[in-house]
Amino acid sequence: MFKQALPLCLCILLSACDLIDYHPYDGRLTISERNINEQNIPLIEAATKDKDTIRFVLMGDTQRSYDETNDFVKHINRKKDSIDFIIHGGDYTEFGMKKEYEWAVDILSKLDIPYVGLIGNHDIIGNGDQVYEKLFGNENFSFIARDVKFVCLNTNAIEYDYSHPVPDFGFLKEELEDSTRQYSRTVVAMHARPGSDQFDNNIKDVFQLYIRQFPSLMFCLNAHNHQLQMDDLFDDGIIYYGCSNIAKRNYILFTLTPDSYTYEVIDF
Amino acid sequence: MTLFLLLIGTLQAQESSEDEARYTKRVEKYISRWEKLIPRYSKIQYAGSMGLISLGTGWNYYRNHWETDVLLGLVPRYSDRHAMVTMTLKQNYYPWNIPLSDKLSFEPLACGFYINTLFDRDFWGRQPDKYPKGYYWFSTRIRTHIFAGERFTLKLNENKSWHKSISFFYELSTCDLYLINKIGNKSLKPKDYMSLSFGLKLQIL
Numbered sequence: 001m002f003k004q005a006l007p008l009c010l011c012i013l014l015s016a017c018d019l020i021d022y023h024p025y026d027g028r029l030t031i032s033e034r035n036i037n038e039q040n041i042p043l044i045e046a047a048t049k050d051k052d053t054i055r056f057v058l059m060g061d062t063q064r065s066y067d068e069t070n071d072f073v074k075h076i077n078r079k080k081d082s083i084d085f086i087i088h089g090g091d092y093t094e095f096g097m098k099k100e101y102e103w104a105v106d107i108l109s110k111l112d113i114p115y116v117g118l119i120g121n122h123d124i125i126g127n128g129d130q131v132y133e134k135l136f137g138n139e140n141f142s143f144i145a146r147d148v149k150f151v152c153l154n155t156n157a158i159e160y161d162y163s164h165p166v167p168d169f170g171f172l173k174e175e176l177e178d179s180t181r182q183y184s185r186t187v188v189a190m191h192a193r194p195g196s197d198q199f200d201n202n203i204k205d206v207f208q209l210y211i212r213q214f215p216s217l218m219f220c221l222n223a224h225n226h227q228l229q230m231d232d233l234f235d236d237g238i239i240y241y242g243c244s245n246i247a248k249r250n251y252i253l254f255t256l257t258p259d260s261y262t263y264e265v266i267d268f
Numbered sequence: 269m270t271l272f273l274l275l276i277g278t279l280q281a282q283e284s285s286e287d288e289a290r291y292t293k294r295v296e297k298y299i300s301r302w303e304k305l306i307p308r309y310s311k312i313q314y315a316g317s318m319g320l321i322s323l324g325t326g327w328n329y330y331r332n333h334w335e336t337d338v339l340l341g342l343v344p345r346y347s348d349r350h351a352m353v354t355m356t357l358k359q360n361y362y363p364w365n366i367p368l369s370d371k372l373s374f375e376p377l378a379c380g381f382y383i384n385t386l387f388d389r390d391f392w393g394r395q396p397d398k399y400p401k402g403y404y405w406f407s408t409r410i411r412t413h414i415f416a417g418e419r420f421t422l423k424l425n426e427n428k429s430w431h432k433s434i435s436f437f438y439e440l441s442t443c444d445l446y447l448i449n450k451i452g453n454k455s456l457k458p459k460d461y462m463s464l465s466f467g468l469k470l471q472i473l
Contacts, residue, residue: 019464022320023354024411024445025386027347066453095406095445098347103449103460126391126408127348134347158398197400 024097025126029134031102033109036136040114041143044085047114048145054256055082056145060089060191060223061245062104063122068246069107075268080112083253084145087152089223089243090120090191096128105135116143120191120224121156121198129159140171148256149183151175151214155190157200166200167207176213185256186214193222193240194233208234218261228252228265308473311337316441316465317413318356318384319343326358328471335360341384358382362419375419378437384411406445415441419469431470438466 022028048054057076062069076083088108093100101123108115119132119139132139139154157166167190188211192198200207211217220240222229228250229242241263243252250267307325314321319341326337341354360380367373391409417439424431446461 018459019440019462020315021317021463022315023317023341023343023352023384023386024443025348025352025391025408026320026343028344029347064449064451064453066449066455070455094449095408097445099446099460100449103456107455125404130347130349197403 021099024095024099027098027127027131027134029098029102029131031106031109033105033135036105037116037141038137040085040116041141043114044116044143044145048084051084051146052258054084054145054148056084056254056256057086057251058089058189058221058223058241058243058254059086059246059251060118060243061091061120061226061247062088062107063091063094063100063120063245065245065247066103066107068249069104071249072246072251072268073107073110077110077112083113086111086113086115087150087189087221088115088117089189089221090118090156091122091223091245092117092120093122093125093128096123096125096131098131101128101131101135116141116150116152118152118189118191118223119154119156121159124156124159140168142175144181144183146256147182147184147258148218149175149181149186149214151186151188151211153188153190155192155194155200156198158198167203169210172210183215185216185218186211187218187221188214189221191222192224193220193229193242196222196224198224205234208236208238212236212238218256306473309469309471311339311467311469313339313465313467315463316415316439317411317443317463318382318465319354322354322356322467324356332365333362335362337382343386353387354384355387356382356384371423373421373423375421377416378419378439379414379416381412381414382441384413384443385409411443411445413441413443413463415439415465421469431472433471435469435471436466437469438464440464 059072092104117136119129123129123132140152142149142151153167155167160166194204194207195201217238220238222240222242225242226245228244229240231240232238233240241252244250250265253264253266255262308327310325312321312323320343322339322341324337324339326335328335337358339356339358341356343352343354345351358380360378362375362378364377365373365375386409393407393409395404417437419435419437421433421435423433426432441463442461450456450461
């Protein structure tokens with residue numbers, strides 16, 4: 001009787017797939033989302049193409065704050081008509097584990113507005129960077145909303161050795177020289193800003209000089225520091241806007257008009 | 269005088285036979301001590317956050333209430349650049365054993381913990397020196413898990429089979445870092461952070 005029941009038991013147990021976990025760092029994705037940035041960028045570009053005013057949200061550091069991230073998604077979906085897209089500044093995970101990625105992406109996938117996600121330092125831990133690549137795509141990417149190019153960079157230099165360029169000046173050069181796409185203004189987004197513990201501070205001045213080559217650099221965006229920040233880091237008029245972690249229940253809403261911009265900190 | 273010599277001779281003979289007995293006893297003790305180190309069973313376990321499949325051996329002791337396993341696991345390549353090997357040290361406790369029939373018995377509770385380590389240079393036991401002091405407090409290589417489960421054991425015919433018995437078990441487990449994620453998050457449900465595994469034990473000794 002036992003021998004007959006065994007295959008049946010095995011079948012039932014195998015079907016309980018949700019509970020099967022090979023290892024916290026197995027990288028075996030059980031959700032269907034892939035290349036999130038690549039999928040959402042065309043949506044953002046199409047939605048903002050014919051608009052005069054673009055409104056986007058900067059938030060980030062959602063690690064270990066699944067409840068707050070859920071609330072954020074519900075809050076944003078209530079006002080979806082007034083926002084064009086969302087930039088997640090990175091740190092979906094605390095430990096770089098696959099399950100943390102899946103929990104976070106599961107929540108974010110409920111957003112009714114397209115979002116792009118940067119890579120945070122915690123997301124690189126273990127083999128997290130390889131999971132990020134599968135879920136979100138390249139660690140450096142760009143998109144154009146109306147006439148504004150958003151250059152999104154991996155700046156978590158301390159997580160790598162010198163064989164991996166962070167920030168990737170090769171990528172920046174390609175973006176600078178790319179004349180196939182029309183844009184007149186630029187925003188640079190990153191997880192860790194120059195001067196932070198993650199940034200390669202030996203090259204921070206060179207980095208700033210280089211990104212200022214982009215057409216009308218308006219401002220820079222960052223997450224990582226878990227607090228609201230608005231600083232002219234290099235005394236050159238380029239403000240770095242840093243969002244707080246989602247656990248503090250606020251985000252920054254930017255409004256880009258044809259010749260200016262405003263921002264607002266919104267609590268939820 | 270002759271009598272005296274005879275007496276001494278007998279005493280010597282007695283002493284030497286006593287020595288021999290003591291020696292044999294000592295050897296037996298020595299062998300039995302080392303014999304205790306011979307693994308008593310083999311185990312195979314599927315999933316459980318320690319590998320796709322883990323194979324190993326171990327020892328049962330103290331009226332079979334306790335078992336200690338050493339397992340080697342394999343994590344196939346999914347998102348990572350390569351597959352990984354893990355090692356697990358597992359301590360099991362079975363408080364009750366209920367005989368269901370002559371051959372079948374049931375252990376309604378199996379519980380314990382296991383420590384799993386990854387053999388992979390991308391993972392560290394303690395954060396590398398490049399980070400500021402206390403930057404990452406945790407280890408990515410070593411995970412501690414707790415588990416609870418149940419087990420059925422079927423006695424085998426020792427004349428026909430090389431194994432004394434075969435056991436089927438299943439377990440639910442979770443690990444340190446999953447629990448830390450659960451803290452303060454009502455939206456994380458047990459199905460999110462619990463891990464199901466099952467396996468077989470083949471008793472040899």
